[in-house]
Amino acid sequence: MKNSERYSKIINWFQKNMTFAQSELHYKNPYELLVAVILSAQCTDIRVNMVTPGFFKKYPTSKLLAKANSEDVFQLIRSISYPNSKTRHITAMAQMLENDFGGTVPENVNDLQKLPGVGIKTANVVASIVYGKPVIAVDTHVFRVAHRTGLADELDKTPEKVGKRLEKNIPEKLRAISHHWLILHGRYVCTARSPHCCDCGISKYCKYFENSLKK
Ligand code: SF4
Secondary structure, three states: OOHHHHHHHHHHHHHHHOOOOOOOOOOOOHHHHHHHHHHOOOOOHHHHHHHHHHHHHHOOOHHHHHOOOHHHHHHHHOOOOOHHHHHHHHHHHHHHHHHHHOOOOOOOHHHHOOOOOOOHHHHHHHHHHHHOOOOOOOOHHHHHHHHHHOOOOOOOOOHHHHHHHHHHHOOHHHHHHHHHHHHHHHHHOOOOOOOOHHHOOOHHHOHHHHHHHHO
């Protein structure tokens, strides 16, 4: 199957079968999303969602978080992975947000990446969800699904390269939702250890499935 056909079939399938796809993190505003995404690195959304209600009750704004005591922040997020470094990151992020950006989460991906704890993936997630920027954040699920299906090339060894490949082939207006399609598909169907190919709606267009039939 030609790559352009694979893209078109897979996108069509998701458009028809996953009309509603969004982040599973709970948040009420850009600040809360930014904190939640930083906390979700190497951690499940479910665990983050258990912690953030109490956290945002105590720190509802970046202004309050910027002045927070590190030990208090640590105690609130201690059940999340890497609580020490995340305590440092979110507190420093809030301070920079207040000092350099007037308390407003920036919409530019480069500005977002200046914030402590914010790499390209977090920046793309926030820019795409909050500001509708046509960028695709590549996390472990997106990376895996893109490679298995054949949407990514074997030479796309880094998340950045996979992101560029996806952005080149997916129309701008569908990029934001594509990120959620691929994450949800990777989380619930094309799982890391044993993909559920028999229950997968895109198996007909998937390179991994195609190759498995030849064995
Ligand atoms: S057919 Fe299997 S490997 Fe391919 S996308 Fe579906 S679950 Fe993943």
